Amino acid sequence: xxxxxxxxxxxxxxxxxxxxxxxxxxxxxxxxxxxxxxxxxxxxxxxxxxxxxxxxxxxxxxxxxxxxxxxxxxxxxxxxxxxxxxxxxxxxxxxxxxxxxxxxxxxxxxxxxxxxxxxxxxxxxxxxxxxxxxxxxxxxxxxxxxxxxxxxxxxxxxxxxxxxxxxxxxxxxxxxxxxxxxxxxxxxxxxxxxxxxxxxxxxxxxxxxxxxxxxxxxxxxxxxxxxxxxxxxxxxxxxxxxxxxxxxxxxxxxxxxxxxxxxxxxxxxxxxxxxxxxxxxxxxxxxxxxxxxxxxxxxxxxxxxxxxxxxxxxxxxxxxxxxxxxxxxxxxxxxxxxxxxxxxxxxxxxxxxxxxxxxxxxxxxxxxxxxxxxxxxxxxxxxxxxxxxxxxxxxxxxxxxxxxxxxxxxxxxxxxx
Numbered sequence: 101x102x103x104x105x106x107x108x109x110x111x112x113x114x115x116x117x118x119x120x121x122x123x124x125x126x127x128x129x130x131x132x133x134x135x136x137x138x139x140x141x142x143x144x145x146x147x148x149x150x151x152x153x154x155x156x157x158x159x160x161x162x163x164x165x166x167x168x169x170x171x172x173x174x175x176x177x178x179x180x181x182x183x184x185x186x187x188x189x190x191x192x193x194x195x196x197x198x199x200x201x202x203x204x205x206x207x208x209x210x211x212x213x214x215x216x217x218x219x220x221x222x223x224x225x226x227x228x229x230x231x232x233x234x235x236x237x238x239x240x241x242x243x244x245x246x247x248x249x250x251x252x253x254x255x256x257x258x259x260x261x262x263x264x265x266x267x268x269x270x271x272x273x274x275x276x277x278x279x280x281x282x283x284x285x286x287x288x289x290x291x292x293x294x295x296x297x298x299x300x301x302x303x304x305x306x307x308x309x310x311x312x313x314x315x316x317x318x319x320x321x322x323x324x325x326x327x328x329x330x331x332x333x334x335x336x337x338x339x340x341x342x343x344x345x346x347x348x349x350x351x352x353x354x355x356x357x358x359x360x361x362x363x364x365x366x367x368x369x370x371x372x373x374x375x376x377x378x379x380x381x382x383x384x385x386x387x388x389x390x391x392x393x394x395x396x397x398x399x400x401x402x403x404x405x406x407x408x409x410x411x412x413x414x415x416x417x418x419x420x421x422x423x424x425x426x427x428x429x430x431x432x433x434x435x436x437x438x439x440x441x442x443x444x445x446x447x448x449x450x451x452x453x454x455x456x457x458x459x460x461x462x463x464x465x466x467x468x469x470x471x472x473x474x475x476x477x478x479x480x481x482x483x484x485x486x487x488x489x490x491x492x493x494x495x496x497x498x499x500x501x502x503x504x505x506x507x508x509x510x511x512x513x514x515x516x517x
Contacts, residue, residue, distance in 0.1 A: 128171075135164040140247075140512040146414055146491070148498040148506060158186035159247045163209065173217050177230075179210040183247045209251055225257040232271070232404075234291065235300055235327030238340045238364060238384075241406030250404065254287075265293040274308075282309045285319075299328040304403075306346075316355050321346035323403065325362075334372070336380075340364040348397055356397035362386045364410075368431070377434035384410060388424025388453030399424060412447045412469040414489045414508050424452025425466075439478040445471045457496035465494035483514040 138161045145154035161183045168176040182205050187197050194201035212228030231242035232252050243250045256269035268290045276283035286309075291302040308319035325342035344360040368380030386400040399422045407418040411427055428448040435441055449466035457463050473487040491506035 130169040132167045132169075133165065134167070134517060135162070136514065136516045137162050138512065138514045140510055142508070142510045144508050146416070146506040146508050148493055148503040149500075150504045154507070160184050160186055161247050173215060175214040175216075177210060177212055177214065178208065181207050181209040181248075183207075185247075209249060222260050223258070224260070225255065227255045229253045230256075232269070233406075234302060235340065236329070236338065237406035237409060238327070238362075239302070239323070239325060239342060240404050241409070243406045243408065245406070245408040252287075263295055265295065267291045267293070274310075276310065283311070284309055297328070298330060299326065301326040316349050317347075318349045319346075321348065321358055321401070334370045336366075336368045336370070338364075338366045342400070342403075344400060350397065354395075356395055358397045360387045360398050360400040362400045362402075366429075366431075375434045375436065378432065380429075380431040382427075382429040382431065384425075384427040384429070386420070386424045386426075386452060388451060389422050390453050392422070412445070412449075412489070412491070413471045413473075413487060414469055414491050414506060416469075416491065416506075417449070421451065422453075423455040423464075426450045426452050439476055441473075441475040443471075443473040443475075445469075447471075455496075458499050459496070461496070463494075463496045465496045467491055467493035467497050481515060483516075485512045485514070486510070 138159075140159045141156065142158070143154055143156050145152065162181070164180045166178045166180075170176070184196065184203070184205055190196045190201050190203040190205070192201065192203075196203045196205075208229065210228075210230050212226050212230045214224065214226045216224045218225060229251050231250065232240050233242055234240040241250070252271045252273075254269060254271035256267055258265060258267040260266070269288070271287040272284065273287060274283075274285035276285075278284075286307050287304060288307070289302060289304040291300055293300040302323075302325055304323040306319055306321045306323070308317065310318045321344055323342055323344050325340065327338075327340050329338045330336070340362065341364075342362045344358050346358045347355050348358055350356050362385065364382070364384045366380055366382035368378055370376060370378040386402065387398050389397060389399045399420060402418075402420045408415060411417040411425070417425055417427075426449070430446045431443070432445075433441065433443045447469040449469070451464045451466060454462040454464050457465075469489060469491045471487065471489045473485065475483070475485050477483050486509075488509040489507070491508075493503055493506070495501050495503060
């Protein structure tokens, strides 16, 4: 994956490459430079109120990667990024397009050092700022669709051989720099990847030591889960499962016990033939809280997943809900000709627990979403993705009667170099 930059970024990249080459020339460092420029135009009318009209806007993301291999054991990676909305204001309020303003929009999306064979073959570690992905990213993901994407800062270490990879990591979500006591937000975990079985299991501890007014920690949550993906002949299967426990501070004086879960599953069949047509059925269930007055907190938190890949491309359900969510999905995909892919997904949404609608009626109604995507690589050197989505809401979810359907579409061009 690669990112965007301002006009200053190529200069910064050139300086970085020069320093890397000049500073470690004696070690015969191999330096590779790559990158990506991505442009996306969106048409957005996701509001269910007919008063609102469709809005159009464009995103630009540029990434430049510098990968330095000092030797077979030591590596360094830097990824510069510029992310912007075309024609938007700078952080200082000036025009970024056509103006004489410096947007200071360049950032480092990733910058880490990687050491292999620390204690012998298969032992390694990574330190710095980097992306974290688990399985199919339903639990942890870098959110590549987003114009910025998610990076973490911390460290990881691992042992790997031909059959298994065991990874431990410590991530710093918030460094409070508090002299009177720990107020940081830290994440710790281990994952075990069974390579031959294409399955993984993980344990994650989230510890937000910030205190509420009663002096209790805001969050002390553990997550136990797994992911498996298997293909045999023309059938494929994929599943996720997570259980959440621990405690969470809600309100002024309440410390609730977390008892939540998430399960997903998908079964697909790929037909023989040139079109490689595939159909699949899937389900995604996140638990909701069935009693807001007791001391149990049963709403599943979606953690740090790549939300756009799941629950429909219109992104109505990226955040976690106290009512939970059930998503039943029908997928299809085929290649009509060389260099073209057509996909269509249908989502049927309901909440896991009833919620109170605008008529003060308890209901689980949500709506139906249809996503159609067309991908082509026929333009040499580029990948072009076009999509259109429709959402037909129930009145309860829309928040009023006589609502209109939501519509959203995009066209995206990606060039890697």
